[in-house]
Amino acid sequence: MSRFRLLFLSTAVRLSALFILLFALAAGALVLYVTAMSERLLITEIRESLNQEVSAIERAYERGGIGQLARVMDIRARQPGANLYIIAGPAGEVLAGNVASVPPGIFDREGWTAEPFAYRRYQEEARQHPPRVAIARIVFLDNGMRILVGRDLAEPGALRLLVRRAIFVTVGVMGVGALILWFFIGRNALRRIDRISDASKKIMAGDLAQRLPVSGSGDEFDRLSLSLNEMLERIGRLNEGLRQVSDNIAHDLKTPLTRLKNRANEALAAGDEEARRQSLEGIQAEADQIIRTFDSLLMISRVEAGSQAASLTDLDLSAIAADCVELYEPVAEEAGFRLEAQIAPGIGIKGNRELIGQTLANLIDNAIKYGDGEGIERLIRVSLAHDGGGVALSVSDRGRGIPADRRADVMKRFVRLDESRSKPGTGLGLAMAEAVMMLHGGTITLADTDPTSPDHPGLTVTLRF
Amino acid sequence: MDSEAQDCRKAGGDAKIAAMKILVIEDDLEAAAYLAKAFREAGIVADHASDGEAGLFMGLENSYDVMVIDRMLPRRDGLSVIAELRRKGVHTPVLILSALGQVDDRVTGLRAGGDDYLPKPYAFSELLARVEVLGRRKGTPEQDMVYRVADLELDRLSHTARRAGRDLMLQPREFRLLEYLMKNAGQVVTRTMLLEHVWDYHFDPQTNVIDVHISRLRGKIEKPGSPPLLKTIRGAGYMIKDGD
Numbered sequence: 001m002s003r004f005r006l007l008f009l010s011t012a013v014r015l016s017a018l019f020i021l022l023f024a025l026a027a028g029a030l031v032l033y034v035t036a037m038s039e040r041l042l043i044t045e046i047r048e049s050l051n052q053e054v055s056a057i058e059r060a061y062e063r064g065g066i067g068q069l070a071r072v073m074d075i076r077a078r079q080p081g082a083n084l085y086i087i088a089g090p091a092g093e094v095l096a097g098n099v100a101s102v103p104p105g106i107f108d109r110e111g112w113t114a115e116p117f118a119y120r121r122y123q124e125e126a127r128q129h130p131p132r133v134a135i136a137r138i139v140f141l142d143n144g145m146r147i148l149v150g151r152d153l154a155e156p157g158a159l160r161l162l163v164r165r166a167i168f169v170t171v172g173v174m175g176v177g178a179l180i181l182w183f184f185i186g187r188n189a190l191r192r193i194d195r196i197s198d199a200s201k202k203i204m205a206g207d208l209a210q211r212l213p214v215s216g217s218g219d220e221f222d223r224l225s226l227s228l229n230e231m232l233e234r235i236g237r238l239n240e241g242l243r244q245v246s247d248n249i250a251h252d253l254k255t256p257l258t259r260l261k262n263r264a265n266e267a268l269a270a271g272d273e274e275a276r277r278q279s280l281e282g283i284q285a286e287a288d289q290i291i292r293t294f295d296s297l298l299m300i301s302r303v304e305a306g307s308q309a310a311s312l313t314d315l316d317l318s319a320i321a322a323d324c325v326e327l328y329e330p331v332a333e334e335a336g337f338r339l340e341a342q343i344a345p346g347i348g349i350k351g352n353r354e355l356i357g358q359t360l361a362n363l364i365d366n367a368i369k370y371g372d373g374e375g376i377e378r379l380i381r382v383s384l385a386h387d388g389g390g391v392a393l394s395v396s397d398r399g400r401g402i403p404a405d406r407r408a409d410v411m412k413r414f415v416r417l418d419e420s421r422s423k424p425g426t427g428l429g430l431a432m433a434e435a436v437m438m439l440h441g442g443t444i445t446l447a448d449t450d451p452t453s454p455d456h457p458g459l460t461v462t463l464r465f
Numbered sequence: 466m467d468s469e470a471q472d473c474r475k476a477g478g479d480a481k482i483a484a485m486k487i488l489v490i491e492d493d494l495e496a497a498a499y500l501a502k503a504f505r506e507a508g509i510v511a512d513h514a515s516d517g518e519a520g521l522f523m524g525l526e527n528s529y530d531v532m533v534i535d536r537m538l539p540r541r542d543g544l545s546v547i548a549e550l551r552r553k554g555v556h557t558p559v560l561i562l563s564a565l566g567q568v569d570d571r572v573t574g575l576r577a578g579g580d581d582y583l584p585k586p587y588a589f590s591e592l593l594a595r596v597e598v599l600g601r602r603k604g605t606p607e608q609d610m611v612y613r614v615a616d617l618e619l620d621r622l623s624h625t626a627r628r629a630g631r632d633l634m635l636q637p638r639e640f641r642l643l644e645y646l647m648k649n650a651g652q653v654v655t656r657t658m659l660l661e662h663v664w665d666y667h668f669d670p671q672t673n674v675i676d677v678h679i680s681r682l683r684g685k686i687e688k689p690g691s692p693p694l695l696k697t698i699r700g701a702g703y704m705i706k707d708g709d
Contacts, residue, residue, distance in 0.1 A: 291586055292669060311569055326638060327664055330677035358668040365672055 016185065020178045024171050035163045042156045043135065047112070050137050053083065053149050061141060070096060073147070084119065084134055084150035092146065098122065099148075107146045110138050116153050133157065192221050200228075208236055238305055252414045252427070253290060260286040289426070296428040303355065303435040312440070315356070317347045317465070321384045321393060324360045328368070332380060335368050342383040347391050349465045355436045362429040363395040363461050371397025373456045387464065390442070394462040396449040401457035407446045430461075437463055485600045486510045488532045490520030490546065491562070492539055500533075503589050509596070517541025524550050529557050530600040533592070536563035536574065544577040551578040558599040562587070571667060590701035594653040612647035615707035617686060617694055619647050628686055638663065639682050646695065646705040655702035679703055 053076070061069040070087060077085040077098040086097030092107035101120045106113065118131040136150025195213050202210045211232060212225040260283055267279035325341040332339035360382075367380045381396045402410055411434050414427040430444075437444045442465040449458030487504065489511050491497040497513050504511040512527070514520035517538040524532055524546070532550075536543040547559050561579040563570060571582045581595050612619045616629040619640075626633040626643060635643065641663045646654060656675040660666050683695050696704050 295584075295669070311572070323664060327666075327674055327678075330681055331672060331674045334677050354667060357666050361666075361668070361670075361674075368672075 016178060016182055020174065024174065027170070028167060031163060031167050035160055039156045039160060042159065043153075046135065046151050046153075046155075047137075050083070050135075050149050050151055054137055054139055057147065057149065058139065066141075066143065066145065069141075069147070073097070084136055084148065084152070086148040088146045088148065090144035090146070095145075097148070102148070106136075107138055107148070110140045110146075112137050113150075119150075189221075196221070196225060196228075203232065208232065208239065241304060242301060253293065256286050256290050256293070260290070293426045293428065296426050296432055300428065300432050300435045303432070303439050311352055312350045313352075315349055315351045315353050317349050317351070317356070317391060317393065318343050318345050318384060320353060320357055321360065321382060324357060324364060325382050328361065328364045332364070332368055335372075335378075337368060337371065337378045337380050339364070340379060340381045342381060342385070344385045347384055347386065349391055349440075351440050351465070352436075355439070359433045359436045359463070360393065360395070362433060366429055366461075367395055367397040367399075367459075371399040371458070373399050376456045391465045392462050393465070394460050396458060396460040398449060398456055398458040400455075401448055401459045402446055410446070411444075433461070433463070440465055484508055484510050485530045485597070486512070486528075487596060487600070488512045488514065488520065488523055488527070488529045490514045490517065490524075490532065490534045490538060490543065492516060492535060492537075500589075500592075504593070504596075507593055509593075515539075517543065517546045521546045521549055524555060524557070525553055531596050532557050532559045533596065534559055534561055534579075536561055536570075544574065544579075547578040558601075560592070560595055560599055562592075588700075590653070591655050591657060594655045594658060594702060597652050598649050598654065598658070612644070612650070614647055614650045614694055614705050616691070617647070617705075619643055626686070628688060629691070633685055635682075635685060639678070639685065642678060642682055643686065643705075646703065650705045653698050653701045653704050658702070 057069060057072055060072040064071075073085045073087060074096070076082060082098060084097070084099050086099050086102065087095045088097075088107050089095055092105070094102075098121065099119055100122045103117050103119075106117065113136050116133045116135050119134055120132065133153045134150045135153060136148050139147050139149070141147065192213075192215070199210055199212045211229045214222050214225045214229070216222065263279050263282045263286060267276050267283065270276035270279055321343045322341065325339060325343070329339045364380065364382065371380055372378055376398045379398055382394070383396070384391070384393045386392075411430050434444050442463060445462050445464070447460045447462065449460045451457055485508075487509055489497060489500050489504075491500065491513070492515050494515060497515065501511045501513055512523060512529070514523050518540045520532075520534065520538070521541060534543045534546055538546070541549075543561060543563075547561070550557070550559070558580040559578065560581045560583060561574040562583055562585055563574065564585045570584075574582045580599055583592060583595060610621050612621070617626070618628075619626045621644065624637075624640060626635055626640065642659065645659065645662045656670055657667075659675050659679075660668075660670050679695065679697075683693075686695060687693050692708070694705050694707065696706060698704055
């Protein structure tokens with residue numbers, strides 16, 4: 001019973017009920033219009049034929065006077081299914097004809113009767129149901145007598161009746177059909193929704209590999225299931241990423257943690273105050289590094305999860321680039337680099353200032369760390385320009401570069417080409433840059449700055465928005 | 466870390482000013498005990514509450530110079546404590562401590578009525594510097610248009626700075642750096658605080674970017690023969706101060 005209620009409440013059923021109601025109204029209106037039109041047409045035809053009869057009778061009168069007229073009318077009146085014929089005196093008294101009664105005063109005016117009138121034939125019950133109705137034409141003869149020629153309106157009446165009955169039958173059949181249709185459509189929809197909710201319950205229970213059923217018909221349920229499946233796919237990927245991160249954390253944090261522990265042992269074993277202080281400072285530095293790594297990892301995960309997508313605002317990318325160059329210019333100079341900016345003014349994008357600033361800062365920092373080499377110009381160039389349909393922000397150095405086959409690797413978390421790890425860093429900068437670019441719907445690409453130089457091709461990292 | 470705190474106190478402490486009184490709302494008892502001790506060593510009286518309701522009660526009952534509120538607290542969450550304090554008309558500066566350090570978390574924290582936001586884990590020196598700046602017991606009043614430390618003078622209206630009457634040629638960013646340092650004269654400002662207030666970025670500067678900016682600024686404002694005003698506070702940050 002409750003299932004039946006559910007069925008009734010379903011959108012499909014309610015919508016189809018509305019459709020059927022509207023359709024029935026429209027169909028009814030159409031039928032009424034058509035009947036009215038055909039009735040008018042029929043009556044016009046009837047008048048036409050009555051006109052012909054009247055002229056035939058008038059001709060008979062002209063030929064043979066009143067006697068001929070009476071004869072002709074008598075013959076016509078006796079035929080089966082005959083029209084109405086009356087000959088009346090000048091005062092309107094009925095002299096002859098095949099009609100028992102007509103409304104009084106009908107002979108007062110020549111021409112067509114204004115309205116269809118009720119009449120009765122001979123040998124008929126006084127009260128006939130429904131009463132017979134006719135239209136007629138009255139003609140005044142030159143001798144003062146009047147004649148009436150009319151026809152029963154049973155035909156158009158029957159037509160109307162027929163059409164009305166047809167309407168009722170049609171609407172009835174439609175209604176029943178609709179009910180049946182509702183039942184099946186609604187039940188089908190409900191069943192599919194049940195299947196979807198069963199599947200989602202399994203997913204909630206922890207089976208993330210479960211997917212919602214897709215029937216293959218491409219209808220709205222399929223589209224819904226498909227997009228929900230896509231969502232599940234993405235959640236799965238994020239989950240996978242998270243697991244990878246935790247694996248990496250376990251793996252890559254062991255090293256600094258071991259160092260931390262060693263330093264602590266050193267501090268405990270230290271003979272004098274100065275040595276202990278040094279060890280403690282070392283511990284602090286290691287701890288800072290670990291915290292930094294954690295922060296970066298968390299940040300990457302959160303950026304990848306897209307939780308900050310909502311905080312994208314209109315930014316002046318040119319100003320951000322100029323700020324970063326200005327921030328790093330003294331450090332670069334101190335490290336012996338020339339930091340050159342080629343920034344097109346007034347380039348705006350939608351983004352997160354903090355994340356873009358940090359990404360650019362990381363890239364410049366990388367360039368300062370790895371962009372040196374013997375016998376080359378120590379130059380780092382930050383450029384921002386329109387590029388095709390988008391915007392390209394790039395940082396180029398003249399260092400050793402990254403071989404083409406290692407470029408995909410360095411985007412991964414914790415991958416550092418500097419095996420000795422002699423320079424400080426978390427190995428997360430490019431992974432974060434990639435996540436930030438993904439959040440902004442952009443890309444990050446690595447390329448040689450100068451491919452013709454075998455020793456120092458340099459690295460150009462380009463962020464495209 | 467304790468020795469670091471002492472360093473800071475030696476540098477920033479000022480016996481003439483009554484001890485600053487702060488409220489720490491933190492549910493981690495070990496962390497709270499450490500904070501209380503470290504603040505005491507830095508000359509700051511710290512009351513402690515270990516859950517949101519108790520903290521709210523203490524914050525409403527007593528008057529503090531600064532409140533340090535953990536974001537995730539039992540019984541009443543930190544942001545709601547701040548909102549309730551603000552609703553009841555308590556406008557004591559609040560520093561939010563949080564394990565959530567992302568940009569959006571900072572924004573929600575500050576929007577809830579916090580005045581500063583420090584992600585965990587933090588160095589105590591960083592917390593101390595921020596609490597002292599929030600307490601504003603030292604430094605220059607907000608409304609002053611001219612900041613002065615010894616013979617160093619900075620005019621915020623005309624955007625000029627002078628040392629011993631001679632104009633200093635400062636870049637706009639150097640001017641803002643000096644302005645922030647002088648506004649908080651006598652107080653330690655950390656590298657992160659400088660990056661936040663001068664460059665408006667909240668990430669960890671990692672390399673010594675700020676130090677190089679400071680040393681450039683130093684080169685412009687210090688003169689041979691005069692005592693240095695812009696001091697490096699070991700393990701903490703920088704401070705502009707006349708004398709030692």
